[in-house]
Amino acid sequence: MDGVVFFDTECHDDVVAFYRELGATVWLEQPDCTILRAGGFRFGFCARETADTEGTITLVFEDRASVDDAYSAVEQADGEPRYNDTYQIYQCFTEDPEGRTVEFQRFEHAE
Numbered sequence: 001m002d003g004v005v006f007f008d009t010e011c012h013d014d015v016v017a018f019y020r021e022l023g024a025t026v027w028l029e030q031p032d033c034t035i036l037r038a039g040g041f042r043f044g045f046c047a048r049e050t051a052d053t054e055g056t057i058t059l060v061f062e063d064r065a066s067v068d069d070a071y072s073a074v075e076q077a078d079g080e081p082r083y084n085d086t087y088q089i090y091q092c093f094t095e096d097p098e099g100r101t102v103e104f105q106r107f108e109h110a111e
Contacts, residue, residue, distance in 0.1 A: 060106065067081045067091070
């Protein structure tokens with residue numbers, strides 16, 4: 001089973017550009033929605049009069065260097081990427097142009 005998470009947006013083009021700059025690709029264009037793909041994660045943004053900004057969009061990366069690259073690509077973050085011992089992840093947080101919380105993360109649990 002596959003899935004897509006959709007968000008309403010008031011600034012469609014800016015939000016889509018933000019995620020594309022982080023490496024997401026356009027999976028499908030619809031009349032007022034763009035569905036992006038980042039690895040196996042699909043998420044869409046639909047132009048609306050109000051925006052869904054609750055929750056956290058977590059982008060999972062294969063290695064620390066990719067988390068560092070994503071961190072370097074954004075203008076502001078909550079600090080440099082760091083190791084979170086509780087969850088055994090390497091992470092940092094930022095916001096997209098509409099204020100949604102975006103997490104860059106790499107799982108570092110024993111495989």
